[in-house]
Amino acid sequence: MATITVNFKCNNNCISCINYRKVANSNRERSLDDIKRMMKKLEKEGVKHLDLNGGEPTIKKDLFEILKYLEEEYPRLEVKLLSNGRMFCYADYVEKLRELNLTKFSLVINLYAGDKSINDAITRSPGSWEQTVKGMKNLLHAGFKVELRIVVNKLNYRHLPEMAGFILREFGGIASVDFINMKVTGEARKNRNIILPRYTESVAYVQRAVDILKDQVNVRLLHFPFCILERKYWDFAKGVTIDRHITLAPQCDFCEQKNDCPMIWKSYIDIIGPEEFKPIGMGCGH
Numbered sequence: 001m002a003t004i005t006v007n008f009k010c011n012n013n014c015i016s017c018i019n020y021r022k023v024a025n026s027n028r029e030r031s032l033d034d035i036k037r038m039m040k041k042l043e044k045e046g047v048k049h050l051d052l053n054g055g056e057p058t059i060k061k062d063l064f065e066i067l068k069y070l071e072e073e074y075p076r077l078e079v080k081l082l083s084n085g086r087m088f089c090y091a092d093y094v095e096k097l098r099e100l101n102l103t104k105f106s107l108v109i110n111l112y113a114g115d116k117s118i119n120d121a122i123t124r125s126p127g128s129w130e131q132t133v134k135g136m137k138n139l140l141h142a143g144f145k146v147e148l149r150i151v152v153n154k155l156n157y158r159h160l161p162e163m164a165g166f167i168l169r170e171f172g173g174i175a176s177v178d179f180i181n182m183k184v185t186g187e188a189r190k191n192r193n194i195i196l197p198r199y200t201e202s203v204a205y206v207q208r209a210v211d212i213l214k215d216q217v218n219v220r221l222l223h224f225p226f227c228i229l230e231r232k233y234w235d236f237a238k239g240v241t242i243d244r245h246i247t248l249a250p251q252c253d254f255c256e257q258k259n260d261c262p263m264i265w266k267s268y269i270d271i272i273g274p275e276e277f278k279p280i281g282m283g284c285g286h
């Protein structure tokens with residue numbers, strides 16, 4: 001799997017953004033020619049899945065050209081677009097995307113809460129919740145495969161069970177709901193005292209949200225190590241990033257599950273420390 005960051009600019013201003021605001025304000029972006037060059041290299045490496053992220057990719061003027069190019073040149077490539085979903089509140093924008101007839105295409109949309117005021121306090125962008133929710137509905141109505149991604153933070157974790165109910169009521173046909181722990185870089189690092197929860201603070205609420213969703217929707221817990229979760233939630237735990245930003249704690253050497261563990265953001269251990277992680281099979285009660 002590979003990721004291409006197509007731009008850095010964003011129409012949200014999230015308190016938990018992994019980039020600093022000055023990066024998110026920059027006009028730096030990758031041209032179609034840049035992407036063509038990158039794809040030649042990735043093709044040689046045999047890449048089968050490509051994530052396109054930003055910034056916010058949907059505010060890039062030539063996004064549809066890029067998608068069309070990928071469809072025509074790499075018809076077997078699975079392309080996933082990561083977005084805050086706001087642009088999809090415009091029906092004509094969704095229609096233009098639909099007219100591309102992309103065959104192996106899906107979307108990951110970020111939303112923080114089922115409640116407007118909580119969401120918009122995190123995005124620091126009034127009106128963003130309404131646009132994202134409408135965008136989600138437009139995409140689902142148009143038949144797109146959509147995953148909802150929820151970054152768990154101190155401002156939303158207590159409300160995740162209510163959000164689960166909201167998702168079931170409002171987003172019928174959604175492909176999956178992913179709860180992900182925060183990578184603590186950029187704005188997220190700057191605002192860590194306000195927004196970074198310990199796993200042990202948030203996990204009970206996350207598990208309650210899973211209980212509400214799991215019989216009707218595919219649910220994943222991204223970068224929730226097994227030792228933090230009750231045993232019955234282990235099947236939901238996945239790691240999606242295998243790179244230099246992810247790590248284990250020193251004591252994980254003694255854990256029976258270390259080879260399958262979804263692992264922890266390095267930035268989390270840097271800030272909070274490794275004490276919460278208890279090797280399994282070493283008397284932690286699992």
Ligand code: SF4
Pocket residue numbers: 225226227228248249251252255256257258259261262263264277278279280
């Ligand atoms: S102790 Fe370490 S390896 Fe084991 S589940 Fe926890 S974080 Fe993962």
